[in-house]
Amino acid sequence: MRKMKSLLIAAAMFFGVSSTAVMAQSKVAHIDVQALMSELPAMKSADAELKKMGEGFEANFKSLITEYQTKVQKYQAEAATAGEIENEKRAKEVGEMEQKIQEFQNSASQQLEQKRMQLLxxxxxxxxxxxxxxxxxxxxxxxxxxxxxxxxLVADGPSLLDDVKKELGVK
Structure with a gap:
């Protein structure tokens, strides 16, 4: 049993030293990809296009919400005098509008994500x-x-950010 333990310790030390030697031979650098991406003109253009598309969806969403709120207020104000059949019809219409709003949100979100992936x-x-x-x-x-x-965790080694920005023509 002691021999087995000694063999395991020796093997662990051997592999630890071997992997350290391999790592010492490899050259490693780092780059802040997020910082690089934020400085690229193409990224700024993509962000502007996504923002414009998002604002269009937001305007349509606000219009749907305003229409929904107006109908709900009208129907609530007239509920006492409208009659049961009319109130059921209106309740169904309100439910359909809620579903339409939810579908619009989902569709807009998917379209924005697809466009984002297409641009990025x-x-x-x-x-x-x-x-x-x-x-x-x-x-x-x-x-x-x-x-x-x-x-x-530690980025004390060489950074390629400036060199890559130069390669991409970013100042």
Whole structure:
């Protein structure tokens, strides 16, 4: 049993030293992808287009809500004198409007997300290609994303942000 324990400890030490040696031979850099993306002119243009599209959806949504609230207030004010059949008809109409509003919200959200992905994909691909090109030119084996909350705990090594911005023509 002691031999087994000794073998396991020796193996753990061997693999620990081996992986450290491999890591020491690899060159690692980092880049804050979020900072890079926020400075790209194409990203600013995409954000403006998404904002405009969102504002259009918001205006339509407000119009639907105003129409809904107006009908609800009218129907509540007239409920006592309208009669049971008319009130049931109106209740059904209000329910249909609520459903229409919910469907509009879902559709608008999906359309915005699709447009966002459509606009961002080529920008991300261009940025990734530039990061790869700069990393290769500088001899780095690995590039970590240093975006806050991205999982990189220490970023004291070389940053490629300025070089990639230069590659993409961003000042």
């Amino acid at each position: 994909q080529p920008i991300m691909e261009k940025a990734q290609a530039a990061i790869k090109k700069v990393a290769k030119a500088k001899g780095f084996d690995y590039v970590m994303d240093a975006t806050v909350g991205g999982g990189l």
